[in-house]
Amino acid sequence: MFEAVLVANRGEIAVRIIRTLRALGVRSVLAASVPDRRSLAARLADEVVLLEGRTAADTYLDVEAVVAAAKATGCEAVHPGYGLLSERPDFAAACAGAGLTFVGPSPETLTLLGDKVAARDLAIANDVPVAPGAEGTTDAELAEAARDIGFPLMLKARGGGGGLGMRVVANPEDLAAAIEAARRQTAAAFGDDRLFVERYVENAHHVEVQVLADAHGNAVHLGERDCSVQRRHQKLVEETPSPVVDPSLRDQLTSAALRLMRAAGYENAGTVEFLVGEPEEGRRPFYFLEVNPRLQVEHPVTEAVTRLDLVALQLAVAAGQPLPFAQDDVRFEGHAIEFRLNAEDPWRDFLPAAGRLTALAAPGARLDTGYEAGDAVPSEYDSLVAKLVVHGPRRRETLPRAAGLLEAASLDGLRTNLPLHRAVVADPAFAAGEATVQWLERDLPALLD
Structure with missing residues (x-):
């Protein structure tokens, strides 16, 4: 395992990575912009390197500055988190050129899968259905x-x-x-x-398969996630297992995902995304969308039902270790739902909000966040404040538990989408598992009423 890792991200995912590094006994170094220099991630990291600038373009997306920060602090690896530089082949190549391990797939794999037409052609060549x-x-x-x-x-x-x-x-x-x-x-x-x-696949569910693969030829899936509750193609609620995926369809989806990732020569954690259509002659068709070659925002629901630490597994694979388990060793327990709590106002066309948090708590739930009460949410970056994750034995027990935890949660000091999540979990269509990718935008006026 590495002795020191640079965390090339911010907010809740930076905190998430730092906590796993601490549990593994690995020194964490955070590259932080000026607005984030006093963030929760900065307070938790063993060392902080200041990236001069305020915008993402001037800081977190500056490949040379991030690589220099890793080299100057004696890091052996860089974890990119999600977003920002996580899918950039040039960043992965720059890390390799500087003698750093990029915690993710190779630059060649990122290039292949980043081209949506090339990825689609690869799917066709490996008998993965496409629209x-x-x-x-x-x-x-x-x-x-x-x-x-x-x-x-x-x-x-x-x-x-x-x-x-x-x-x-x-x-x-x-x-x-x-x-x-x-x-x-x-x-x-x-x-x-x-x-x-x-x-265009109408009335579809957005279903993705989590895959882990190492450099020794081993690859496993960790089940599927349903990400159908979204607005303008941005996910808001994710859950596992999907309410529309039965065992037969699950076998087809996971087999297709593994075929594709093996064909791509994939290593590390990645997600294969599909659209699942309405039933036709007793079965639901599915179509390949794309590969997200990184850790996903919604990975905590998979962790909840598998009891695995995906960040720790990413680091182990990047360090050259084989996966410590085979497919038959993976156990799935219960149902988990994640709600993305964003600083935005649903009643004003989701206008982003910034300000100081006066309260941030969700007693009884897993709350992944990059903030604490008293912290300021800056206006320069994305609006994600926290992810509230609920786990229960089955979906029918998890839904009322989620409703209670959302009601008890406090996220004060600025406008957020917490009230919308309370409305979503109480809606009969969501409760019945009927929320398609079109559902939220179509029913939004009623949900906000």
């Missing part, structure tokens, strides 16, 4: 592909992630404007305006 789709270099080629596929369809960015560039196009007359807007957004975000189109 009908095609790419196009010009707008005219995209329009021709769209006519062949039919409407409604989904317009997607070939590179990047986070839902940027994604557009649902219901009618042919809306396609040109959607292409223009998607190209503009993806060019600004990723420097890459290439797009492709796929058949």
Whole structure:
């Protein structure tokens, strides 16, 4: 195992990684921006390196500065967390070039899976179902592909992630404007305006499979997560197991995920995402979406039902150790749900909020957070404050437990989406497991009433 690891992230995931490093007896070094220099992560880390600047672009996304911070403090490895530099092949390559271990897949794997069309082709080559789709270099080629596929369809960015560039196009007359807007957004975000189109799967559930793989040829899955409660392709609630996945479908999903990750030469923790459609002739079809080649925000629900520390396993794999268990050794116990508590106002179109927290507590729940009462939530970064995780023996017992814990939770000092989560867990459609990826936005006015 490593003696010192640089944590190249912030907020709750930085705290999460630092706590595992402490449990393993590994020295933690945090690279922190000026707004985060007194954060909870900075208070917990063994050492802090200040990244001069306030914005993510000037600090956490500065590859040279992050690598220099690791080298200057004697770190052997860098854990990127999620977001920021976690999926950047150039960052993984820069770490390797500096003699640092990147806790994640290789630069080559990141390049392959970061190209959504290449990942889709890899899925097809390995008998993983995909929705009908095609790419196009010009707008005219995209329009021709769209006519062949039919409407409604989904317009997607070939590179990047986070839902940027994604557009649902219901009618042919809306396609040109959607292409223009998607190209503009993806060019600004990723420097890459290439797009492709796929058949839009209506009333689908977003289901993903957690995979772990090492450098010794071992790969296991840790079950699936349902992430269907989302707004503008940003997840808000995640749970495991999925309420729409039966044992037969679970076998198909997990087998497909493992085939794909083995074909990609994947090492470390990663997630294969699928859309699961409405039942057809007694079975639900599923379609490959993409691979998230990193730790996911929602990993705590998997930890809750498997009793595994995914961060510790990531570090062990990165250090060259084989997975300490086989697939048959993995045990799944109970049901877990995660609620992302964000500093945003659902009644004002989810306007981000900033300010000082006067209270932050969730008695009886797992609360992963980068803050404590009295801390300021800065305006420079994403709005995630905490993740409230509830575990119970079965879904029917976990739902009322979640309702009680959300009601008892306190998150004061600024506007948050906590009231929305209370409404979600009380809604009959969510309770019945019927919340699709369209559900939250469609029913939002009633939930906020």
